[in-house]
Amino acid sequence: MKTMKQYIRKADIALLLLLLLTAGAIWLLPAAKSRTGSDYVQITVDGKIYGTYDLHRDKTITVTQPQKDGTTWSNTVQIQNDTVTMTEANCKNQVCVDTGTISKNGQSIICLPHRLAVQIFKAEDDSDIDAVVR
Amino acid sequence: MTNTQPQSSNTNREDPSSPAKRITTVALLSALALIFSYIEFLFPFQPGVPGVKLGLANLVIVVILYRMAPGYALMVNLIRVLLAGLLFTGIFGMFYSLAGSILSFLVMYLLKRTNLFSIFGVSMAGGVAHNFGQLLVAIFMVSTGSLLYYCPILIVSGILTGIAVGIGAFFLLKRLPYQIFT
Numbered sequence: 001m002k003t004m005k006q007y008i009r010k011a012d013i014a015l016l017l018l019l020l021l022t023a024g025a026i027w028l029l030p031a032a033k034s035r036t037g038s039d040y041v042q043i044t045v046d047g048k049i050y051g052t053y054d055l056h057r058d059k060t061i062t063v064t065q066p067q068k069d070g071t072t073w074s075n076t077v078q079i080q081n082d083t084v085t086m087t088e089a090n091c092k093n094q095v096c097v098d099t100g101t102i103s104k105n106g107q108s109i110i111c112l113p114h115r116l117a118v119q120i121f122k123a124e125d126d127s128d129i130d131a132v133v134r
Numbered sequence: 135m136t137n138t139q140p141q142s143s144n145t146n147r148e149d150p151s152s153p154a155k156r157i158t159t160v161a162l163l164s165a166l167a168l169i170f171s172y173i174e175f176l177f178p179f180q181p182g183v184p185g186v187k188l189g190l191a192n193l194v195i196v197v198i199l200y201r202m203a204p205g206y207a208l209m210v211n212l213i214r215v216l217l218a219g220l221l222f223t224g225i226f227g228m229f230y231s232l233a234g235s236i237l238s239f240l241v242m243y244l245l246k247r248t249n250l251f252s253i254f255g256v257s258m259a260g261g262v263a264h265n266f267g268q269l270l271v272a273i274f275m276v277s278t279g280s281l282l283y284y285c286p287i288l289i290v291s292g293i294l295t296g297i298a299v300g301i302g303a304f305f306l307l308k309r310l311p312y313q314i315f316t
Contacts, residue, residue, distance in 0.1 A: 004304060011248075012255030019262055019293055023286035 039105075039122040041084050043077060046115045055082055055120060063116060073114045084109065084118060159202075160209045167194040167214040168221075175222040189264060189295050191218075195239065196257050196303040201315040204243050211235045229275075230268045237267035253307070254300040261296020262289055 039055040043063060053059055058080045065073040075096065076088035083103040086096040089111055096111035105122035170190040178187070191214055198207040215235050219228025241263035245256045265288040273282075 004301070007252045007304070008254060009250065009252045011250040012252050012258070015251065015255050015259060016293065019258075019289055023289040026282065026289075027286040029282075 039082075039120070041077075041079055042119050042121060044117045044119070050116075053079055055079060055084070055122070060087075063114075065114060075111055075114055075116050077109075077118055084120060086111065086118065089114065156206075160206060160213065163194060163198060163206065163210045164213040164217070167191045167210050168217050170194060171214060171218040171222065175218075187295070189261060189299060192235075192238065192257070192260060192264065192296075192299045193302050193306070195235075196242065196253065196260065196299060197306055197310070199239075199242055199246060199256075200253060200303070200307055201310075201312075204239075207243070208236075208239055211239050226275075230271050233271045234264040234267035237270075238264035252300075253304050254297055257300030257303060258293050258296035261294075261299060262292035264296075265289070265292040 041053045041055050043050040043053075043061065045063060045065065050063060051061065053061065060079070061077045063075045063077070067073060074088070074090050075086060078085050078087045083101045085101045086099060086109045089096050091111055091113040093113060096109050096114075096116070099109045102109060102118075102120060105120055108117055108119040110117045168191075170193060174188060174190045194214075195207050195211055198210060212232075212235075215228060215231045219225060219231060223231065238260040242256050242260040245251050245259050251259070269284065269288055
């Protein structure tokens with residue numbers, strides 16, 4: 001094995017370190033981390049994006065929509081332990097509240113009377129559909 | 135292999151520009167590379183990570199690169215990928231291998247020409263380039279950048295397999311008599 005060692009050049013080591021550094025740098029990139037870091041919850045009102053929130057940061061959001069007739073539509077969305085729940089809504093049918101808790105990619109809570117939708121987007125697709133290319 | 139050939143035929147073998155000789159050489163080496171692909175197809179060395187392969191056929195390419203004109207390495211590469219694609223891996227696999235092996239060949243050829251690297255460094259870079267080429271095709275086909283997080287795994291596996299191939303080629307080059315390449 002001694003003979004093999006003698007053949008190794010400085011440039012080999014430099015290239016090895018460079019490649020390892022590149023691999024490490026990409027590993028630490030926020031974009032590369034996104035599979036665990038950037039799962040987010042998006043709330044849309046009337047088809048327009050109301051707000052985007054981190055799925056991993058506990059938060060309670062109350063969306064209020066003042067109406068012409070003086071009433072105010074209100075929905076309360078709670079993000080807790082990587083799950084999303086519509087805890088409160090003053091809509092007629094309460095379907096959104098009854099939907100319960102969602103946590104998977106693509107799942108959504110929809111409040112039709114208030115034209116409000118909450119949807120989970122995960123960077124790492126953990127839905128049942130996998131991308132397979134052979 | 136060399137022993138079976140009568141000494142008298144050496145006079146014909148000396149002409150390197152003969153098309154017939156070049157065709158036979160490429161055909162022989164392609165068959166050899168194809169056998170390596172087949173062995174890998176039969177006994178896949180896959181340590182749990184998809185897309186990570188040893189790349190035994192690269193051994194042939196590296197040896198050719200160090201003993202013969204680079205054109206041979208490229209030709210053997212192309213023929214090997216086409217045949218292995220049709221026989222084992224399928225058309226999609228062929229695109230991956232094609233991108234990987236061409237990129238790998240180019241990188242190894244250029245690095246070797248700089249005369250700065252040993253066979254281990256050249257082969258290591260080739261392994262990484264091979265994986266990188268395949269990743270590019272994958273990004274193009276799935277059309278998503280999220281495959282980027284796969285990069286570090288592929289770089290490290292390319293380093294390891296590349297060095298393994300380099301060590302193999304190193305000993306092969308030491309043992310194989312020079313004459314069989316002329």
